[in-house]
Amino acid sequence: MTVVTPQEAPVADVPKSSGTRLVDRVFKMRELAILVVFLVMIGITQAGNSEFLSEQGIKDLLLNATILVLVATGQSLVVITRNVDLSVGSTLGISAFAAGTYLQGGGNPVVAIALAVLLGIGFGLLNGLLVSLGQVPALVVTLGTLYIIRGIDSIWVGSRQITAADLPGGFVDFGSGGISAVPYLALIALAVLVATAYYLKHFGSGRELYALGSNPEAARLAGIPVRKRILAAYTFCGALAGLAGAMYLARFGNVDSGTGNGYELTVVSAVVVGGVVFTGGSGSVYGAALGALLLTSINSVLPALGVSSVWVLAINGILLILAIAVDRIVALRVASALKKRNARHG
Amino acid sequence: MADISLSRAVRRSALKRWDSAVGALLIVVLLFSFGFVDGFGNALNLSFLIGNTLPIALIALPMTLLVVSGEIDLSVASTAGLSGAVMGALWNQGMAIETIIPICLLLGVVCGLINGLLVTKLGLPSLAVTIGTLAAYRGIAQIVLGSDAVTDFPTQYLDFAAGRIGDTFIPYAFLPFLVLLAIAVVALHATPFGRSLFAIGASEEAARFAGIRVKRQKLILFTLTGLMASLTGIFWALHYASARYDNATGLELSVVAAVLLGGIDFDGGKGTLGGAIAGVFLLGALQNVMSLQDVSAQSQIVVTGVLLVLSVLGPRVVRQISTARAGRRAASTPTS
């Protein structure tokens, strides 16, 4: 429950005008909606099962969300620029295996993580170059690289697998350990998230990502280096997918050629539920992170409530639609309020 | 003036070229395989090829229309699975198959309608909605049929879905597909309905201002997609003689990949059905050939990926070259 309130920049000393940061407030309202859905869900579950929010329960909840939060953060950046990266699942899988292979020989965990991130950066660059230089639809290109990377992964990995026994004990313990109820992995994810959000809001190049997603033609006319920014977004997304791969390895202690298969849909769901709009230009990484938290928590809530796993999939889908619908309704409300407040002569 | 139209024509044909290129590529692959791949050219193999590709082709029909109008339905495979599951469950109840099939088709219509209403009435993005219903419909299928696998459908139906006409390469089911294909081609490319889909896909707002009933058209499309998906689900269960809740899992990605390969632009407003269907059968044929040549499944995945990337890079390169050429020609044309 760490991923909740975006920090305000320390500008409290300056008095704010009446309409201060209205755009931000819209985002926050939408995040709030997801947060409310999430809290209600957790509340109900806790009422039905008092074990749910035990120390172990909270730790599990956070651990489950961690990897998805990371990948969703990277994905949001790409989606904000009106693109998409479907290859994240494949990238996650291959970098997890690379890190695992390195660690098998008893390597240094830090180097292993760096290796995973570097591999992610490599694939991110590939995607970014194809999309930005080729100026071709991201959906097709990254669906293509999804297949390519997955194919390469399974040719390379074959039927090998890395199991917890192959990894240094410290690495695996790190994956499940933490400070009381807060796992180390969640702390890393949180740090990445907060840094990314701060960057997006307070740095020129971060704002330019929103600008070029909002109107690419106008971005070009405004002299924004469109290709460079898109390339950077993809690279960052790849890097986080790689980092997530290393964390996956630490957490599950188990990687094979199937790792990360089908993950793209989960990531896209998290981002969409989190209110990052697919036509670009709007949404926040906090929203995406909340979306990820919400989605993974659904999978913990239902078993904890004793719902038969036969029902899980159906309920999952319906909740997903509900979350989007609630978000949409809130957004509409906000928009109409905005319109009334800002009518020029009203 | 003649010169102007010539160079414009070059540019236009470059834009349109990709779907013809896919068609040409398909023919090349077929010719090559007839000549050089053992076991490809015989009627049995070809009927296998067509039969196994049919589910993707069936769903690709409405999917193309949907994508042209700027929307997408990722729940198709789940709708197909749900229809199969309901078919199996009702069959187990002892209901007649002739009653079950219309019920399942109706169910598909309802599934599509739900997607359509969520998109048009609530204004939700179809990508998100159908990721949701992808899970929901599959989940309902699981609730309906549980762990059962129903296999004992009547032989005449199984034979129709899996058999072929005499010793030819044509599966029985291919004929109805051709009829549906013809209907879809006419609907998309020769009717006001199809024309309005292109307009909606290219600019929804402008289409609305032109008096096109955007929401209604989209609702119709989603409903049709649901119907076709359930038809595919029924076909699948009969073709493979197996109704399980997880039938056709992941088929949506195959459809999307094939349609993309056929040059349909996911931003909407562009593409031809011919291209989409060529894309579907190109992927099907390639997979068949590669399997016969003992190319491993993993390498086949890589080939699919490379094809997809080329499918978007290719036309772009062609376009650039041809505009450059047109530009050079124009520069050397003296104007009065």
Next chain:
Amino acid sequence: MTHPSTTGPAPVLALKDVSKSFGAVRALRDVSLELFPGEVHALAGENGAGKSTLIKTLAGVHRPDAGQVLLDGAPVTFHGPGDARDAGIAVIYQEPTLFPDLSIAENIYMGRQPRRALGRIDHKATHNATAALMKRLGVELDPDRPARGLSIADQQIVEIAKALSFDARVLIMDEPTAALTGSEVARLFGVVRTLREQGAAVLFISHRLEEIFEICRRVTTLRDGAWIASEPLEGMTEDDLVRRMVGRDLDELYPKQEVEPGEVALSVRRLTREGVFTDVSFDVRHGEIVGLAGLVGAGRTEVARAVFGIDRWDAGEVTVHGKALVNGAPSTAMAAGLALVPEDRRAQGLVMDMSIERNIGLTGLRTTVKAGLMDRGAERSRSLDWAVKLQVKYARIADTVNTLSGGNQQKVVLAKWLATGPKVLIVDEPTRGIDVGTKAEVHRLLSQLAADGVAVLMISSDLPEILGMADRVLVMHEGRLTAEIPRSDATEETVMAAATGRAAA
């Protein structure tokens, strides 16, 4: 304050023998132009003459095929709009280029926000600077509201604010006033004069010739991509300028035909849309042109949208020939003989990626049909007919409309709706961005349509156009109809009085 036009200081920015082609279309042919510090220079020409292309060449959007761009007398190559901006050139493009999801303040300062330590953006300073700009332009736009949903006029104002914020040496404006009414234009000119006095060079495009004469000192005329003349405006008349542009004498700009109004065609009763307009009632008769005037944001467009069914109304009634229209259904409005030429041609009027033929054909999907299938022959001849009638300048009817110049795009929108043979025609800013020659043509057309019995409701921010064309003028102020003025009484004063709410009628 005055510089001789050919001697004295070097031009700050110049084009020398520049040519630019798009495929086979030669948009600019050996064009030269010199911009001096402290002058406001007009660029005149018909639609499609190459004005916007020239501007984009100066701004680094297009690279010239031949010829040079000279900055302070030295040849430069701009690799992109960023380079031109860094050289001190600010541009307002013909079509607003805003980021709909970002706030107005961010729109204005994107890429060059004031910074705090460590390169972080100073949001507060950005806000304040924007507020100051808005004050300078005399508009009340909240710097923090998103640009989405701004009317075309407001978007244009944001564009102007953006250009001003550069404190540029060269300010280039491509039809900045096309969507503005008198008072905003006056404000803008006030600001331009200040800039001129500070030594900036301004290049100004407008199809409103009186504006050119009001603010500019010299004019360069283009025709069909070719340079015709660069000369002082002093001593020239509007007719002279028009002759340069079109190569012949111009007909009457407002060829109003007197028609005896017939039956009531469109009747709007107590129409209300919560928070947008209230209790709007009026009639339009066959053969009549009714003008709808008002300040920017008065709600005229909203009324038109609601009548046509794009937006739903909350209360009231719209009838055509006594038959009530369905709320929120453009298709039934069309079936009843209504047509709406919307104000935003790019977003609402046209499908930019579609051909001219198909765009015009879009309103005929019900009529150019044989046995349920599209009758392509009929569609083509219908489109060709109207494209020719409205003198759309194009290479091939199958070209996409985004290759057309702004004015020609507007003509395609008109063609698309006139082709439906409407009984009631609502036109929202019908001549926005249309050159004088064509404007006269459009006016003649509207007049002819009225004479043929069509009921015309004309929304325009161009007051002379309203006064010249309308049989009756309705005036809106803050979402209410404040006056109905017959042609005989309609003057700038009476209309403006009602529009600003100073007088109730």
Next chain:
Amino acid sequence: GGGTTKKDVANEGGSAATAGKADPNAELKKGLTVGFLPKQVNNPYFTSADKGGEKALTELGSKYKEVGPSSATDTAGQVSYVNTLTQQQVDAMAVSAQDPGALCTALKQAMKNGIKVVTYDSDTTADCRNAFVSQASAEDLGRTEVQLLAKQIDYKGEIAILSAAQTATNQNTWIDFMKDELKKPEYKNMKLVKVAYGNDDAQQSFQQTQGLLQEYPNLKGIISPTTVGIKAAAQYLSGSKYKGKVKLTGLGTPNDMRKYVKNGTVEAFELWDPAKLGELAARTAVALASGQITGKEGETFKAGSMGEYTIGKDGVISLGKPTVFDAKNIDQFNF
């Protein structure tokens, strides 16, 4: 009204599986090609099994090949691989069926073309193949897993099952036998509280385990009759406070489970040797192709060093009892 219903079909009667005469003394042919078609290539379990098949085939002087889909739920892909093998005119194929019915048409087509079909690990309906090589009798597996867990928890307390997919035929049969075993009096203090499904996905199995423990705080033991499930459950338990307190057993491979046995998360689990399963499948295929057997009940054949096997009811050949792995013996195995 009219129409075709399930009853009509039942009356049609099953189609007869054609079978020639077996010649127990027939020479084992050499130079045959046997295609292995696992549920999923790149799956370590199937790779071990198919390696066993390859070894046997090399020994027998025949050719081995492996084809298969890269996803365990891509039934259509598996069908097209059956077709591919048919087109390539292999002499026999060994198939682990993703779906009992879906492969039938294609497999019958193959048999019509003279190809012998052996299923292994996962069966199809009996008339779609010549023989099925079963990893162990379902009954043995089901009952021994309950016995293993019972010993670890002193025949007392709540237990749960973490299975693969709800449709997994194998798992379901085993679970039925587990339930039956639990009816015996010695288990009167044990209660099966839930069967959860992790869909053979590491993350889902992980979360299902979490859910079980939260829902049933008094849970004493978990049986996971799937290699993916037991591994995920073990990984979760070993990183949680339940490590050592909640017992875990089921089917796992020694390589997967070594770490958890050594760190005390898991006491004992069981499995057959997949390589042996593949080997038997290969030998059965060759015996079929050589005409030594036809797949009828009662026929016997010699499977090289593995000894003699008799074909049981419905053409099922059973590999034998599973091996139990614990801290003492686990290091002797490497698969």
